[in-house]
Amino acid sequence: MSQEVLLYAETINTAKLIGAGGGGAAGASVTTSGTINTSNLVSKVTTGSAVTAVIMASGATDGQTVIVQHVGAAASSITFATAGSAAASSHIATDFVFSGQKAALFVWESVTALWYPVSY
Numbered sequence: 001m002s003q004e005v006l007l008y009a010e011t012i013n014t015a016k017l018i019g020a021g022g023g024g025a026a027g028a029s030v031t032t033s034g035t036i037n038t039s040n041l042v043s044k045v046t047t048g049s050a051v052t053a054v055i056m057a058s059g060a061t062d063g064q065t066v067i068v069q070h071v072g073a074a075a076s077s078i079t080f081a082t083a084g085s086a087a088a089s090s091h092i093a094t095d096f097v098f099s100g101q102k103a104a105l106f107v108w109e110s111v112t113a114l115w116y117p118v119s120y
Contacts, residue, residue, distance in 0.1 A: 027071040030054060030078065038066045038108075038115075046072035047100065053081040055090040056115050059108025066108075066115070072100035091115050 027046035030036060037043050038057040043066055059066075070078060079097045081090040093114040098104050106115040 027069070033081075036068055038064075038106075041065065042067045042069055044069045044071055045078070046070065047076040047078060048072070050075070050077045050079070052079040053086075053090075054078050055081055056092060056106065058091055058113065059110065059115065062108065062110035064108040066106050067103050068098075068106065069103040070098060070100045074099050074101045076100040087114060092117070 027044040030045045030047050030051055032051045033053045036045055036056045038059060077097055077099045080092040082092050082095050091114055093116045096117045105118040108115055
């Protein structure tokens with residue numbers, strides 16, 4: 001009696017899962033009108049003060065998630081550019097601000113080409 005064996009293998013880039021290259025221990029510096037990298041699951045950022053008009057890079061696939069971990073001081077907030085037509089360039093669906101020492105989860109929606117912050 002013979003047996004047929006089927007094997008499926010898939011390679012997973014675990015560096016993307018753990019956020020390797022996402023800003024280092026101190027986090028990537030974000031300034032007013034700066035861009036946050038979205039190529040890793042975790043994007044670690046920091047600011048020297050409150051910053052505004054921040055944008056996020058476009059997502060790659062529908063349903064992609066990214067966690068933005070703000071390792072800066074609690075008083076150093078990040079405000080995304082969303083007023084009026086700015087959402088088209090910032091890629092953020094709605095007004096969103098968060099302070100340092102917090103993390104925010106976003107989901108990419110490919111039809112609207114926008115990141116949606118997850119409410120919590």
